Amino acid sequence: MSVKHGLLALLCEGPRYGYELKSAFEARTGTTWPLNVGQVYTTLARLERDGLVARDGEDPEGHALYRVTATGTREVEDWWSQAVEREAPPRDELAIKLALAVGLPGVDARDVLQRQRTATVRALQTHTRKKKALPAGDTAASLVLDALVFAAEAEVRWLDHCEARLSRARNGAR
Amino acid sequence: MTTPVLELRGAARVHGSGTTAVHALRGVDLQVAAGELVAVMGPSGSGKSTLLAIAGGLDTATSGEVLVEGVPLSGLDGSGLAQLRRRAVGYVFQELNLLPALTAVENVALPLELDGTRARDARTAALRVLDELGMSGLAGRFPDDLSGGEQQRVAIARALVGERRLVLADEPTGALDSVTGEGVLELLRGRCDAGAACVLVTHEARLAGWADRVVFLRDGLVVDEARAEVLA
Numbered sequence: 212m213s214v215k216h217g218l219l220a221l222l223c224e225g226p227r228y229g230y231e232l233k234s235a236f237e238a239r240t241g242t243t244w245p246l247n248v249g250q251v252y253t254t255l256a257r258l259e260r261d262g263l264v265a266r267d268g269e270d271p272e273g274h275a276l277y278r279v280t281a282t283g284t285r286e287v288e289d290w291w292s293q294a295v296e297r298e299a300p301p302r303d304e305l306a307i308k309l310a311l312a313v314g315l316p317g318v319d320a321r322d323v324l325q326r327q328r329t330a331t332v333r334a335l336q337t338h339t340r341k342k343k344a345l346p347a348g349d350t351a352a353s354l355v356l357d358a359l360v361f362a363a364e365a366e367v368r369w370l371d372h373c374e375a376r377l378s379r380a381r382n383g384a385r
Numbered sequence: 386m387t388t389p390v391l392e393l394r395g396a397a398r399v400h401g402s403g404t405t406a407v408h409a410l411r412g413v414d415l416q417v418a419a420g421e422l423v424a425v426m427g428p429s430g431s432g433k434s435t436l437l438a439i440a441g442g443l444d445t446a447t448s449g450e451v452l453v454e455g456v457p458l459s460g461l462d463g464s465g466l467a468q469l470r471r472r473a474v475g476y477v478f479q480e481l482n483l484l485p486a487l488t489a490v491e492n493v494a495l496p497l498e499l500d501g502t503r504a505r506d507a508r509t510a511a512l513r514v515l516d517e518l519g520m521s522g523l524a525g526r527f528p529d530d531l532s533g534g535e536q537q538r539v540a541i542a543r544a545l546v547g548e549r550r551l552v553l554a555d556e557p558t559g560a561l562d563s564v565t566g567e568g569v570l571e572l573l574r575g576r577c578d579a580g581a582a583c584v585l586v587t588h589e590a591r592l593a594g595w596a597d598r599v600v601f602l603r604d605g606l607v608v609d610e611a612r613a614e615v616l617a
Contacts, residue, residue, distance in 0.1 A: 325601065329611045332426070335594035336613035343574070343595075344616065360591055367590035375428060 214246065214254050216290045219263060219283050226267040228274035229255060241345070241352030243359065258283065305366075309373060320377055328370045335363045388455040389416040390551050390582035391440055395449035397605075398435050409435040411605035412449060417584055419550065422577040424585045424593035427602030433586045434555055436602070440584060441474050441553045442466045453551060471500040475544030477554040477573075481536055483528040483543075489535075490515060490524035493542045502547075514542045518572055534565035541572055545581075552576060552583040558592060570595045 214236075221227065221235050233251045237244075255277055258264040263283035267276040279287070305327060312320040342356045398410040410432045417423050425433050438444035439451055442458050451458045453473060461469065470476075483492050493511035498504055515521050518538050528536055537557065544552055554573060558566035566589075574595050577583050585596060593599045599611040 321603075325603075325609050328601065329599075329609045332590055332593055332599050332611040333614070335590055336596065336599070336611065337616070339594035340613060340616050360594060363594075364589065364591040371428065371588075378428075 219287045222279040226276040226278040239351050241355045243355045331366050391417040392452040396446045397448045399447045417582045422583045422596045424596035424599045431602040432605040475549035475552045477544045477557040479556040479559040481540040489539045514546045555586045
């Protein structure tokens with residue numbers, strides 16, 4: 212998750228102070244990825260060092276405001292124009308667990324699959340309930356929850372696929 | 386305790402006999418209360434559709450018992466079952482089976498008319514449901530003049546008309562795109578929130594996410610259940 216680009220994109224709407232950025236980020240992403248305010252200020256310091264943001268005086272309450280610089284604006288434009296790079300898959304505990312479960316005596320891989328399926332569907336139910344509870348018209352937050360819903364659905368489909376493969380293997384089919 | 390709208394007690398369904406017998410359902414216990422949306426998931430051949438057919442009296446359990454609003458279906462004769470299917474139970478299938486020669490409102494009113502309701506009253510009830518589903522502007526259209534999503538909503542309206550207390554849906558979103566499909570689930574969810582009981586058979590986890598409980602079938606048996614957490 213690029214907090215750096217998230218904050219820069221928000222600053223393109225106008226100058227803001229740290230806590231304001233934290234709140235705006237969380238409101239826009241449906242509080243799915245909470246930021247701590249320390250993380251926001253650390254990121255702002257780095258962005259300032261790199262010339263992507265600059266201090267922009269204070270608001271009437273004395274909060275230090277930040278604005279995006281021309282370099283920062285170009286950085287955000289680049290971000291929008293590029294696809295998000297997916298890194299090499301991290302070591303996936305679930306995939307490893309299933310791989311080990313297959314063929315190990317005393318472990319029923321189908322039960323391992325089912326426990327995971329139940330847990331993932333339960334997570335899906337929670338995402339769906341959160342989505343249903345959103346105020347009408349909150350498209351931004353809804354999109355973020357959709358991302359979680361579709362990721363969970365993909366996992367269930369993969370589990371279904373694994374189970375079908377296991378059944379075939381068990382029945383001796385190719 | 387309130388009587389569940391649907392109750393399966395050790396419901397089993399065997400096709401054929403002897404060595405060629407196929408056990409589609411092997412003794413399933415399930416209760417669905419008013420206001421509850423229960424999704425049923427499982428691989429092909431796990432018994433999902435059989436469970437739904439037995440729950441709605443379209444098929445008969447070979448052993449065990451099925452009760453709708455406390456009434457055992459085994460105690461009903463052919464006409465009793467037909468009446469139950471017309472009045473208390475609504476079905477939504479992947480195949481919509483809308484009659485092309487009838488308008489949307491006529492399609493929706495049909496089950497009530499078949500049950501002896503006067504045509505005018507049936508039409509009023511049909512219009513009310515269509516209105517509830519945001520479809521009143523399309524009431525006079527024929528199925529061929531409706532989009533896939535609109536046709537599916539008409540089919541749902543037909544399943545809901547006349548205050549059905551039990552709605553059974555088998556892969557109700559069919560080939561609809563994801564946003565339209567979600568709209569269909571919202572409708573079913575809304576109906577449950579208004580007091581109906583609903584059983585949804587689906588292979589799409591995203592749709593099952595709308596349910597209060599998700600029951601997993603494997604080889605004709607319930608192997609697990611996911612219950613939605615109550616949000617803080």
